[in-house]
Amino acid sequence: MKIGILGAGAMGQLFGARLQIAGQAVVFIDAAPNTINVLNSEGIALTTEDGAEHTHASAGLASDFRDILDLVMVFTKGFHTAPALESIGHLIGPETHGITLQNGLGNGVELARHFGPDRTWIGTTDFPVDLERPGVLTTSNSGKVRFGSYSARQASVLPWPFRVLQEARLNPVLEVDILPVIWEKVAFNAALNTLSAVSGQTVGQIGKSKESKELVDHVLAETAAVAASAGVVISLARVKAAITNAYENHGSHKTSMLQDREAGRRTEIDYIGGAVVRLGAEAGVATPVLWTLTLLARQPLPERRTVTPR
Known part of the structure; x- marks a missing residue:
């Protein structure tokens, strides 16, 4: 071949x-x-x-x-x-x-x-x-x-x-039926990649933050609702289990979206969280948390300043 x-x-x-x-x-x-x-x-x-x-x-x-x-x-x-x-x-x-x-x-x-x-x-x-x-x-x-x-x-x-x-x-x-598999991966990435790109947190740091995990749950619920509007039923339990595994076994990992954002490279936000938001808008499904995170992820990071001690 x-x-x-x-x-x-x-x-x-x-x-x-x-x-x-x-x-x-x-x-x-x-x-x-x-x-x-x-x-x-x-x-x-x-x-x-x-x-x-x-x-x-x-x-x-x-x-x-x-x-x-x-x-x-x-x-x-x-x-x-x-x-x-x-x-x-x-x-x-x-x-x-x-x-x-x-x-x-x-x-x-x-x-x-x-x-x-x-x-x-x-x-x-x-x-x-x-x-x-x-x-x-x-x-x-x-x-x-x-x-x-x-x-x-x-x-x-x-x-x-x-x-x-x-x-x-x-x-x-x-x-x-491959679509539930793809949407579950999208939900996983929309939650961890987008949040890490915005917050600067590693996967493990997200898992240790009550507030971050609450945002993750909101993103998962919104993504599942958009998938359902497209006729695709995903297992939130399976996605949450995969995320928990990532917290526990890949804690030091910086997501690719965070690495791209820190390096000033274009991210895949429009194909992950952004795509979910767009499809939700077309179907009349609200995605307020993911919409906000997506807007933030599109912003360039401010230049880091070096402070010289006096």
Whole structure:
């Protein structure tokens, strides 16, 4: 299989390395010259609880590749999805499938425009990955991929993308109805990512604050109400259990949205909390707490001043 990894960040490198080690022909498509150069010259070193593995890598700009791909896995930030897919139009054939495991809402719509609804797969992953630097990763084998058909059409046998992921030890689970899974991940991220980006708190600090946990509960309830207005029923108990696990086991973690905001980079707020607020407004569902947090998260952080003691 010829597989394209669109977006060679931490998660893209993890999935691409696993697929390459399993014998697939993988290309990493990115726009960052440093990442491209390092992957081409050094490959990818992957460390898990079972030991270390290494694989070579073929990386480049979209324009560097010519062969039609069998599968494209998209790992870009949500705001890069549309232009990234446009850039690989020459690599998409009539039988090419696309998978998105990105955070947030709306990415599946973009993929369906390029691959067609019946060749588009949407889902989530909970693989942890620590990117020490481009090409050097640490992860766990305990993660999984939950995905399903964008068009909700189910084959009588497991689709070939499932088998490809399974052979790469990516622990796929094919869901008959993937939307509750995606909305539960959105609720999780809308609560923790948005609040941390606004407050500057780590996940553990949120878990130790009565007021912060109250805000989390409000965001979860609002997100569940918006999901219900779209005909999707989510399990708040399951989301709260995942959040509690994050409090207890990932307390020092700074969410990606907080890291982006501190670095002055664009965040994915419009694809997570912002998307929930927008859909709520369209459906007449109020989201006052998430609306407020979303507005605050869009504001630039003030410049830090260094105070010199007298």
